[in-house]
Amino acid sequence: MxxxxxxxxxxxxxxxxxxxxxxxxxxxxxxxxxxxxxxxxxxxxxxxxxxxxxxxxxxxxxxxxxxxxxxxxxxxxxxxxxxxxxxxxxxxxxxxxxxxxxxxxxxxxxxxxxxxxxxxxxxxxxxxxxxxxxxxxxxxxxxxxxxxxxxxxxxxxxxxxxxxxxxxxxxxxxxxxxxxxxxxAQTLRGKVVLITAGPTYEALDPVRFIGNHSSGKMGFSLAEEASKRGAKVILISGPTAQTINDKNVELHKITSAKEMLAKVFEFYDTIDIGIASAAVADYAPKEVAKEKIKKNDENLTLELVKNPDILKTMGEKKTHQFLVGFALETQNEEENAKGKLEKKNLDMIVLNSLRDEGAGFKNDTNKIKIFTRTEKKEFDLKSKDEVAKDILNFVESQLLK
The missing domain is CATH 3.40.50.1950 (Flavin prenyltransferase-like)
Structure with a gap:
C-alpha cells in the first residue's frame, strides 16, 4: 500500500x-x-x-x-x-x-x-x-x-x-x-458494526426522568476500536457526556428506550455485528405528566410499564448478524449471564459484576468475562479501551470459526 x-x-x-x-x-x-x-x-x-x-x-x-x-x-x-x-x-x-x-x-x-x-x-x-x-x-x-x-x-x-x-x-x-x-490491522474492513451505548432516560414529567448511572464509556471505546479496525460504525447513544470525532463513526443520539429501539431497526438489516452495550431502562412511567409534578403529598405512587426489550428483539429478528449482549449483575452472575445468552438468542455475552472493584458504571476500567454457548474466557481489570480490544478480538475469533 x-x-x-x-x-x-x-x-x-x-x-x-x-x-x-x-x-x-x-x-x-x-x-x-x-x-x-x-x-x-x-x-x-x-x-x-x-x-x-x-x-x-x-x-x-x-x-x-x-x-x-x-x-x-x-x-x-x-x-x-x-x-x-x-x-x-x-x-x-x-x-x-x-x-x-x-x-x-x-x-x-x-x-x-x-x-x-x-x-x-x-x-x-x-x-x-x-x-x-x-x-x-x-x-x-x-x-x-x-x-x-x-x-x-x-x-x-x-x-x-x-x-x-x-x-x-x-x-x-x-x-x-x-x-x-x-x-x-484493518481486520473489520468492510464490516458494519452497530453499537448501543449509555443509559436511556424515561420521562416522568418535563423535568424528571428514570435512568441509571451508565456513562457510555464502554460503548464509545468499542466504537473507536471498531473504527480503527476498518469497520463502518453506527453508534446509537443515550444521554452521555462522551464525545467522538471519527469519520467512520456515525453517531445517533436518543433519549428513551423506544427511541433506541426505533433507531436500531433503522439499520439492523444492513449490519454485520451488533453490540448492545447500552444500559436500557427496563421500565418507564405508564403516563408522562404534561406539567411538572408538584410536591404536594408525602408519598408519590408511580405506575411503571415494561419497556421494549431491544436486545431480545434483535435476537428474534437475527438473520446473519453476529449479536453481542452485555450483562451487569450483582448476584448469580454467571448463571444469569448464560440464561440471557440463551433467552435472547445471542452469539456471545459480556459479563461484568458490580462486586468487582473498578468494574461497571462510570469507571474508566472494567473487568469482564465472555461467554458463548461453548466457551468462557476471563480477563483482568483493564482500561475500557483495552477491554474494547479484548471484546473485538473475541468477536473476530468467533467470526473466523
Missing part, C-alpha cells in the same frame, strides 16, 4: 531544518497524498508560504485569520487530517504542545486533532538532551504520539551531535510504514 489518497497535515515550526520540508512535501504529493501545511509565525523566518504552497498545491496558513478576514478553522484543519506531522518541532513548540500553551494556529490545530500525531524534533544538541526536552518527549509519547528521533550530525551552531531533524526520507518512510501497518 502507498500513501495515495491520504490526508497529511504538516505543521512547521521555526527552526533552520524547515528547509527540508520542501523535499518531504514533494515526496508526499508525488506519491499521491494530499498535503496541507500550517506554520507558526516564526517559521516564516525560514521558509516562505509561496514555496510551500507551490509544492503542496494548497494555501498555507500561519494565523487564525487570512488577510481578507476569513477564519482559518483549526477544528476543520484537525478533523480533515489522517495524520498530523509536526516538523521541524522546536523545543518551544514541543513544550507548548505537551503543556497546552495554545497561543498560535499550530497549537490550536494540534489540540483539536483526533488523528495520529508524528513529531520530528530539531534543535541544538544541548537543548535536545536537556532534562526538560527529554521529559517533554516522554510526555508526548505518553499521549500516544510517535516521536521520530533526531539524528546526529553537524548542527546549525557548528557543533556536532544529536539534534538534526530526521531526513525527509526517514520521515516519509515512518509515515508510510504507519499506513501500511494500519492497513494490515
Amino acid at each position: 502507498s500513501i495515495s489518497g491520504k490526508k497529511i497535515l504538516i505543521a512547521i515550526s521555526g527552526g533552520i531544518a524547515a528547509y527540508k520540508i520542501h523535499f518531504l512535501i514533494r515526496d508526499f504529493v508525488k506519491k499521491g497524498a494530499e498535503v496541507q501545511v500550517i506554520m507558526t509565525p516564526d517559521a516564516e523566518q525560514f521558509v516562505t508560504k509561496l514555496s510551500i504552497s507551490t509544492l503542496s498545491k494548497k494555501p498555507v496558513y500561519t494565523d487564525f485569520y487570512s488577510d481578507n478576514g476569513t477564519w482559518n478553522s483549526h477544528v476543520e484543519l484537525a478533523l480533515w487530517a489522517d495524520v498530523m506531522l509536526v516538523a521541524p518541532c522546536t523545543a518551544n513548540t514541543l513544550s507548548k504542545m505537551v503543556h497546552g500553551m495554545c497561543d498560535n494556529l499550530v497549537i490550536a490545530t494540534y489540540m483539536s486533532a483526533k488523528c495520529p500525531v508524528f513529531i520530528a524534533p530539531a534543535m541544538d544538541l544541548d537543548m535536545y538532551v536537556h532534562p526538560s526536552t527529554r521529559k517533554n518527549l516522554e510526555m508526548a509519547e505518553s499521549f500516544g504520539h510517535v516521536v521520530i528521533p533526531a539524528e546526529s550530525g553537524e548542527l546549525a551552531s557548528g557543533l556536532i551531535g544529536q539534534g538534526r531533524m530526521a531526513e525527509p526520507e526517514t520521515i516519509s518512510n515512518t509515515i508510510e510504514n504507519f499506513f501500511n501497518s494500519q492497513q494490515e
Whole structure:
C-alpha cells in the first residue's frame, strides 16, 4: 500500500531544518497524498508560504485569520487530517504542545486533532538532551504520539551531535510504514458494526426522568476500536457526556428506550455485528405528566410499564448478524449471564459484576468475562479501551470459526 489518497497535515515550526520540508512535501504529493501545511509565525523566518504552497498545491496558513478576514478553522484543519506531522518541532513548540500553551494556529490545530500525531524534533544538541526536552518527549509519547528521533550530525551552531531533524526520507518512510501497518490491522474492513451505548432516560414529567448511572464509556471505546479496525460504525447513544470525532463513526443520539429501539431497526438489516452495550431502562412511567409534578403529598405512587426489550428483539429478528449482549449483575452472575445468552438468542455475552472493584458504571476500567454457548474466557481489570480490544478480538475469533 502507498500513501495515495491520504490526508497529511504538516505543521512547521521555526527552526533552520524547515528547509527540508520542501523535499518531504514533494515526496508526499508525488506519491499521491494530499498535503496541507500550517506554520507558526516564526517559521516564516525560514521558509516562505509561496514555496510551500507551490509544492503542496494548497494555501498555507500561519494565523487564525487570512488577510481578507476569513477564519482559518483549526477544528476543520484537525478533523480533515489522517495524520498530523509536526516538523521541524522546536523545543518551544514541543513544550507548548505537551503543556497546552495554545497561543498560535499550530497549537490550536494540534489540540483539536483526533488523528495520529508524528513529531520530528530539531534543535541544538544541548537543548535536545536537556532534562526538560527529554521529559517533554516522554510526555508526548505518553499521549500516544510517535516521536521520530533526531539524528546526529553537524548542527546549525557548528557543533556536532544529536539534534538534526530526521531526513525527509526517514520521515516519509515512518509515515508510510504507519499506513501500511494500519492497513494490515484493518481486520473489520468492510464490516458494519452497530453499537448501543449509555443509559436511556424515561420521562416522568418535563423535568424528571428514570435512568441509571451508565456513562457510555464502554460503548464509545468499542466504537473507536471498531473504527480503527476498518469497520463502518453506527453508534446509537443515550444521554452521555462522551464525545467522538471519527469519520467512520456515525453517531445517533436518543433519549428513551423506544427511541433506541426505533433507531436500531433503522439499520439492523444492513449490519454485520451488533453490540448492545447500552444500559436500557427496563421500565418507564405508564403516563408522562404534561406539567411538572408538584410536591404536594408525602408519598408519590408511580405506575411503571415494561419497556421494549431491544436486545431480545434483535435476537428474534437475527438473520446473519453476529449479536453481542452485555450483562451487569450483582448476584448469580454467571448463571444469569448464560440464561440471557440463551433467552435472547445471542452469539456471545459480556459479563461484568458490580462486586468487582473498578468494574461497571462510570469507571474508566472494567473487568469482564465472555461467554458463548461453548466457551468462557476471563480477563483482568483493564482500561475500557483495552477491554474494547479484548471484546473485538473475541468477536473476530468467533467470526473466523
